[in-house]
Amino acid sequence: MKKSKTKSVVSKSSSDEKNLVSKHVQRQAERQQKxxxxxxxxxxKQLAREKKQLVKKQDEVRLHRSFKRSYYEDYQRKTELPSLTSQANAVFKMFFKFWKIFLPLLLIFVGLYIFLIGAMSENTLADVRANVEQTNKDVADGKIGTVGKAGLTLLGIISTGGLTTMNDAQVVIAILLFxxxxxxxxxxxxxxLAGHQEIKMRDGFYSALSPLVSTLVVxxxxxxxxxxxxxTVIVFQVALTTEFLSTPFYALLFFMFATLMITLxxxxxxxxxxxxxxxxxPGLYPLTAIRMA
Known part of the structure; x- marks a missing residue:
């Protein structure tokens, strides 16, 4: 009995020691993981700080936006912009791919331009009236061949506005229409371009006019x-009328002035x-858009 008791005590002590060792090992492993x-x-955190510092350095340099010299090594493009020819090809491809949307839009623009701008002038209306009266006389006399000529003339007058300069109302309408x-x-x-193939032209007219005021402010x-x-153009015209540019020195001064103003x-x-x-x-203010651009 004594031997069995001693064996049980020894086994308990050994199991306790094993449990303690395993717990100690687990604690060490947890500490190492932590x-x-x-x-x-x-x-x-260090990588995030380094990235912030790099961004701050790039913002401090402000490449090509100040009179300080900017080096090529410091310039890093965030985006690679395509060339003008590739952009033009992409525009034409998109137009021909979605011609069912853009062609009616173009026809609507041309029609509104013809009837709101070309047919609003008083001279245009007078020419239209004269052509209609002449056509009625020719039809009454049996000259049906002149009807086609009168129609072409009428169409040309309306589409070109009689080749006259636009008045103030026509300028405002043209700006709003554009x-x-x-x-x-x-x-x-x-x-x-975002992949919304189900969009229609009417959705553009109903939803795209929210930034109209912001666009006009820009x-x-x-x-x-x-x-x-x-x-510069006004000063140049005045200088031509007054023969200010006849002397070389004044011409050089005006050239320097014009260069600075046009560059600015x-x-x-x-x-x-x-x-x-x-x-x-949507939801973008004009000054914010100018800063982003």
């Missing part, structure tokens, strides 16, 4: 940025033209 996790978290068609085209192109900013070019205007306009496309996104 250390490894902490090291991984530290490495991730802006609406521009927004609808961008809306349709964005959804078609257009106003573009007009203000083009003022240096307008001033082109520098400002280079990003604002892209802002017209950026501002078409």
């Amino acid at each position: 250390k490894l996790q902490k090291q991984e978290q530290k490495q991730k 802006t609406i068609i521009w927004l609808v085209t961008i809306y349709l192109a964005r959804h078609l 257009g106003l900013i573009i007009f203000l940025e083009a003022i240096p070019i307008m001033l 205007s082109l520098y400002l306009l280079s990003s604002s033209f892209f802002a017209i496309i950026v501002v078409s996104a």
Whole structure:
């Protein structure tokens, strides 16, 4: 009995020792795992800090946006833009692929331009009236052949507006018409490129006009940025009428002035033209679009 008791005590003590050893090993393994996790978290934080520092350095350099020299080694393109020819080919391919959407849109634009701008002038209406009266006389006299000529003349007058300059109302209508068609085209192109094949042209007219005011504000900013070019043209016309450019020294001064003004205007306009496309996104303010562009 004593031997069996001693054996049971020894077995219990050995099992307890094994349990203690296994628990100790498990604790060490857990500690090592925690250390490894902490090291991984530290490495991730360091990588995130390094990325933030790189972004800050790139923002501080502001390549090609200041008068400081920018080196080629510091310049890193975030996106690779295709060339103009490839972009033009992509546009034509998309137009011919989805011609059932873009062709009616083009016809609507041409029709609205003809009837809202070409047929609004008083001279145009007078020419149309004269052609209609002459056609009625020819038909009454039996000259049916002149009806076709009168029809072609009438169509030419309406489509060209009589080749006269547009008045203020026609200019406003033309700007609004171009802006609406521009927004609808961008809306349709964005959804078609995103793979939404079920979109229709009417969806563009119903949903694309929300950034109309923002687009007009960006257009106003573009007009203000083009003022240096307008001033240069006005000064050039005045200099021609007053023979200011006859002397070489004054001509050199005007050339330097014109170069600076045109360069400044082109520098400002280079990003604002892209802002017209950026501002078409819903919920985007005009100044934010200009900063992004």
